[in-house]
Amino acid sequence: MPRRKKTTTNAIDIIDRRFFSTKKAQAELEEARASAQVARQIYALRTEAGLSQRQLAKLVGTTASVICRLEGDDYRGHSLAMLRRVAAAMDKRIEIRFVPARGKLKTA
Amino acid sequence: MPRRKKTTTNAIDIIDRRFFSTKKAQAELEEARASAQVARQIYALRTEAGLSQRQLAKLVGTTASVICRLEGDDYRGHSLAMLRRVAAAMDKRIEIRFVPARGKLKTA
DNA sequence: ACATTCGTTCGCATTATTGCGAACATTCAG
DNA sequence: CTGAATGTTCGCAATAATGCGAACGAATGT
Numbered sequence: 001m002p003r004r005k006k007t008t009t010n011a012i013d014i015i016d017r018r019f020f021s022t023k024k025a026q027a028e029l030e031e032a033r034a035s036a037q038v039a040r041q042i043y044a045l046r047t048e049a050g051l052s053q054r055q056l057a058k059l060v061g062t063t064a065s066v067i068c069r070l071e072g073d074d075y076r077g078h079s080l081a082m083l084r085r086v087a088a089a090m091d092k093r094i095e096i097r098f099v100p101a102r103g104k105l106k107t108a
Numbered sequence: 109m110p111r112r113k114k115t116t117t118n119a120i121d122i123i124d125r126r127f128f129s130t131k132k133a134q135a136e137l138e139e140a141r142a143s144a145q146v147a148r149q150i151y152a153l154r155t156e157a158g159l160s161q162r163q164l165a166k167l168v169g170t171t172a173s174v175i176c177r178l179e180g181d182d183y184r185g186h187s188l189a190m191l192r193r194v195a196a197a198m199d200k201r202i203e204i205r206f207v208p209a210r211g212k213l214k215t216a
Numbered sequence: 217a218c219a220t221t222c223g224t225t226c227g228c229a230t231t232a233t234t235g236c237g238a239a240c241a242t243t244c245a246g
Numbered sequence: 247c248t249g250a251a252t253g254t255t256c257g258c259a260a261t262a263a264t265g266c267g268a269a270c271g272a273a274t275g276t
Contacts, residue, residue, distance in 0.1 A: 038204055045206055063236055077233055078188045092206040096146055098153055101199045185263055
């Protein structure tokens with residue numbers, strides 16, 4: 001049975017571990033939220049346009065299962081190419097901006 | 109030798125063809141411009157941060173050749189995952205918005 | 217001349233996204 | 247009940263992005 005690094009009786013270890021875990025967790029959360037927001041935007045645009053997934057898929061030039069994936073909250077694989085195709089299908093375009101890390105303000 | 113669809117003595121064919129070609133050309137131009145804008149944003153952020161491609165690559169967790177690709181004007185393969193990694197490396201985050209097709213206004 | 221750093225390009229393996237059909241449960245209309 | 251439409255998930259082939267090292271020309275400083 002190998003040593004277990006003292007199981008954690010050291011205060012610094014605890015702090016370091018917690019700090020690291022929160023940093024990592026925050027990064028993952030932020031990315032998850034950002035991806036989910038993209039997904040929800042697609043969903044919102046589609047429903048507001050009165051389109052079904054299959055209808056949008058046809059406009060985009062793909063199938064319903066792909067649209068369903070794009071709208072999934074846990075999907076992180078969005079590509080700009082696909083986003084632009086989806087946007088174009090609904091007379092929209094994509095705007096990408098690099099903004100300060102924790103800027104919660106939206107320019108409207 | 110198969111028929112050649114009258115080679116084009118028909119006015120409507122000419123108009124349709126021209127319309128289609130301009131539509132397609134416009135779409136490609138718009139996509140090219142959008143991609144180039146992303147590339148230039150990365151370049152601008154990097155240089156303003158005083159980083160070399162290799163330095164940024166290390167921060168992002170990749171190599172200089174990848175950064176070089178991302179900054180190329182003719183590269184259309186950007187993924188949100190990579191953009192977020194680049195952004196995070198420079199204390200930024202990515203904001204994606206679907207805006208009306210020909211809206212030339214920027215909200216800031 | 218030499219070494220260093222820079223941006224750039226190439227090829228190739230690895231990984232991820234897309235394409236697509238099939239199937240399922242649910243809902244709604246006839 | 248029957249039929250049609252919707253959203254969803256699954257698997258797999260095809261395509262595309264990434265990872266990475268190597269090499270090159272150019273610019274810089276020693």
